Amino acid sequence: MACRMVWEAVLRAGLDLGVSQTRGFGTAGALCRRAAPLGPLPNEDIHYKDLESLEKYRSYRRYLKTAEEAEKKTVWWRTYRQYLKEEKGDNDLELVDIGLPHCRPSRIRQVKERKRLMKQNQSNSELEKTMRHQTFRIPLERVKAEWERTCGPYHLHRLANHYGVYRDLFPGAHFTPKVMLRITYGEEASAQVHYGNHVNPAQAVAAPHVSFEAEEDSLWTLLLTSPDEHLLDSEGEYVHWLVGNIPGNAVESGEEVCHYFPPFPAKGTGFHRFVFLLFKQDAPVDFEHDCRPSPCHSLKQRTFKTVEFYRRHQDVITPAGLAFFQSQWDDSVTSTFHTLLNMKEPVFEFEWPPVYHPPQKKYPHGQPLRYLDRYRDGHKPTYGIY
Numbered sequence: 001m002a003c004r005m006v007w008e009a010v011l012r013a014g015l016d017l018g019v020s021q022t023r024g025f026g027t028a029g030a031l032c033r034r035a036a037p038l039g040p041l042p043n044e045d046i047h048y049k050d051l052e053s054l055e056k057y058r059s060y061r062r063y064l065k066t067a068e069e070a071e072k073k074t075v076w077w078r079t080y081r082q083y084l085k086e087e088k089g090d091n092d093l094e095l096v097d098i099g100l101p102h103c104r105p106s107r108i109r110q111v112k113e114r115k116r117l118m119k120q121n122q123s124n125s126e127l128e129k130t131m132r133h134q135t136f137r138i139p140l141e142r143v144k145a146e147w148e149r150t151c152g153p154y155h156l157h158r159l160a161n162h163y164g165v166y167r168d169l170f171p172g173a174h175f176t177p178k179v180m181l182r183i184t185y186g187e188e189a190s191a192q193v194h195y196g197n198h199v200n201p202a203q204a205v206a207a208p209h210v211s212f213e214a215e216e217d218s219l220w221t222l223l224l225t226s227p228d229e230h231l232l233d234s235e236g237e238y239v240h241w242l243v244g245n246i247p248g249n250a251v252e253s254g255e256e257v258c259h260y261f262p263p264f265p266a267k268g269t270g271f272h273r274f275v276f277l278l279f280k281q282d283a284p285v286d287f288e289h290d291c292r293p294s295p296c297h298s299l300k301q302r303t304f305k306t307v308e309f310y311r312r313h314q315d316v317i318t319p320a321g322l323a324f325f326q327s328q329w330d331d332s333v334t335s336t337f338h339t340l341l342n343m344k345e346p347v348f349e350f351e352w353p354p355v356y357h358p359p360q361k362k363y364p365h366g367q368p369l370r371y372l373d374r375y376r377d378g379h380k381p382t383y384g385i386y
Contacts, residue, residue: 039076061107095166098310099175099319100280148180159195160322165275168227169306170319177322179278182211193276199325202332204274207241207260210251212278212321219281220246221317222254225306228272229265231299231346239304240274244287258292261302264336267329268348277306278321285316297340
């Protein structure tokens, strides 16, 4: 009875305000109505109670082919990628691949080669014997060569992207390093450059030994730069080594555009990245604009930007190889600043903000015994400190 009286009062209030009851209920009904789809829904023809009647793909290759054909068909709905593409701004554009072209190997050829190796291994009695006795060993050099030939470039691409190499050296672009670089420092190869490992500046005082696989009639350019080392420009770089027109893999026979300079990460600035870049040339390049005097011990003359260097010669050079290491200050950096650069060594220190303590309580409850030590030697009067 009470609910009925409340409902009649609500309807009466609506009439007094001039609101139509029928119109209000009609609007609510329209909001609850679901619009019909503009076309057939995906997998609409599949009856979930009779899944046994579906045609099986029988192989992954047939399923992949069917999926690629279905992806090319025009549909009336928008996909998740299309929604993301609409939300992307100018800063979220897709990166441009500036590396060597990728030739996807034939799937049929790979399967045939795998079957041939399996058949060859099955007929090898010596291999079967070593496997039974668990004495079979695989040389690490063979494993490394297989890794470099197959998935190594893509792993290196992911590492370089993680360390921000493409973001700082080639903004808006990237490449897959197809040519593997082997770089060692020291006469006895005491320090090797891999992909982000640590090398002390004292180990990198002299130019390293660089080798890579290349054809005899090919030309290459080798660059060593540091995107974290510039003392005045946060987006600038210092070129440490630049050798152009390298015939084959003979780096010592190339044109030394800028002689080698050791790393000098300033004290207090943490780890710095030092990146080796290998470019493949289509023809001989004139490096007159990039040439530095010899010897070049001026930081202003060694100021460099990789993206500008690439844009200047992008018609004849293509990024092909990549390797980088990290380095931190040691005693040899002081000698580099004083003897080679002939300048005072900069030292950076972090200024910690003063520690904030809330106002002292006269009768602290539940505080440790060291509570009073926080307020010693202060300007404000304290309690309980004598």
